[in-house]
Amino acid sequence: xxxxxxxxxxxxxxxxxxxxxxxxxxxxxxxxxxxxxxxxxxxxxxxxxxxxxxxxxxxxxxxxxxxxxxxxxxxxxxxxxxxxxxxxxxxxxxxxxxxxxxxxxxxxxxxxxxxxxxxxxxxxxxxxxxxxxx
Amino acid sequence: xxxxxxxxxxxxxxxxxxxxxxxxxxxxxxxxxxxxxxxxxxxxxxxxxxxxxxxxxxxxxxxxxxxxxxxxxxxxxxxxxxxxxxxxxxxxxxxxxxxxxxxxxxxxxxxxxxxxxxxxxxxxxxxxxxxxxx
Numbered sequence: 309x310x311x312x313x314x315x316x317x318x319x320x321x322x323x324x325x326x327x328x329x330x331x332x333x334x335x336x337x338x339x340x341x342x343x344x345x346x347x348x349x350x351x352x353x354x355x356x357x358x359x360x361x362x363x364x365x366x367x368x369x370x371x372x373x374x375x376x377x378x379x380x381x382x383x384x385x386x387x388x389x390x391x392x393x394x395x396x397x398x399x400x401x402x403x404x405x406x407x408x409x410x411x412x413x414x415x416x417x418x419x420x421x422x423x424x425x426x427x428x429x430x431x432x433x434x435x436x437x438x439x440x441x442x
Numbered sequence: 443x444x445x446x447x448x449x450x451x452x453x454x455x456x457x458x459x460x461x462x463x464x465x466x467x468x469x470x471x472x473x474x475x476x477x478x479x480x481x482x483x484x485x486x487x488x489x490x491x492x493x494x495x496x497x498x499x500x501x502x503x504x505x506x507x508x509x510x511x512x513x514x515x516x517x518x519x520x521x522x523x524x525x526x527x528x529x530x531x532x533x534x535x536x537x538x539x540x541x542x543x544x545x546x547x548x549x550x551x552x553x554x555x556x557x558x559x560x561x562x563x564x565x566x567x568x569x570x571x572x573x574x575x576x
Contacts, residue, residue: 311447311501311565314534316526332573349534351510355527365537367445376485392450392569393489400448400483401567403499405539431445433535435526439466 313367316352317345317432321424326370330425331381332395333406338423343432345417353417356410356435364406365434366426371402404430407438447501450486451479451566455558460504464559465515466529467540472557477566479551487551490544490569498540499568500560505536538564541572 321341323329330337343364345353356362375398377388391399408421419435455475457463464471477498479487490496509532511522525533542555553569 310507311449313445313447314507315445316534334573349510349526352524352526352534354511354522354524356524360527363539365535373444373448376483377488388488390486390488390490392483392486393494393571395570395573399568400450400486401499403537403568405497405570434533434537436529436539437527439468439529 313433315346315367315431315433316349316435317343319366319424319426319428319430319432320344321426321428323425323427326427329427333408333423333425335425338425340411340420340422341424341426343419343421345419347417350417353413356413358410358412360410361438362408362410362421363436363438364408364421364424364432366404366406367431367433368397368402368404369431371397371399373400373402375399403433447567449480449501449565449567450483451477453500453558453560453562453564453566454478455560455562457559457561460561463561467542467557467559469559472559474545474554474556475558475560477553477555479553481551484551487547490547492544492546494544495572496542496544496555497570497572498542498555498558498566500538500540501565501567502531502536502538503565505531505533507534507536509533537567
């Protein structure tokens with residue numbers, strides 16, 4: 309089966325560079341951001357309502373996919389650890405997972421979400437409602 | 443940037459067909475399953491310990507990627523809804539997200555996890571430690 313991802317939308321954020329982004333969406337510095345959806349996927353948004361808790365899947369397009377060990381949180385004093393034991397953006401498939409609230413849906417085809425730490429231009433690859441109780 | 447996913451491992455499960463799989467990992471029928479890792483990614487597992495709560499990312503390789511609206515949970519009486527407002531496996535990028543516990547690590551390069559509803563042969567595309575408190 310085809311394993312080529314399609315880009316369904318793009319993050320528009322005041323955070324422009326990885327070095328100024330927090331590591332997680334629940335850390336200081338995460339912001340209210342917009343997602344410009346590709347019109348080809350508009351129908352897939354049907355039923356989404358402001359206030360919804362969402363799981364947003366991004367593709368960390370600036371990540372090094374060849375890395376298998378990292379210093380946790382980039383702190384050199386911390387021993388190297390396998391990427392699957394960390395949430396480092398550097399990993400074979402650099403998928404980001406972000407819990408956000410859908411604040412508003414604006415024309416044309418823009419989702420306003422918060423808090424988000426992904427940088428401006430980050431591709432969105434999936435959106436799911438967060439299961440209740442988790 | 444390249445958006446072709448690599449397969450880092452494969453699910454081995456007693457659940458062989460989608461029709462006999464539950465819809466979510468916290469529903470009856472989810473099982474203890476094994477993940478055979480590709481040796482090329484072995485180093486990435488360093489630091490994972492039994493008991494860890496993980497987020498397992500799968501690729502629903504049997505899904506229809508052209509679908510943008512579904513009847514929730516496949517129930518025809520429920521009105522069609524956009525796939526991004528559901529957790530249907532049919533979606534443009536059929537990424538599955540499963541919360542599991544790492545029960546054991548066995549030689550060679552096998553993770554034993556539970557509970558998992560993904561069927562035998564499902565590709566694994568990422569593994570992340572679950573953030574504390576969610």
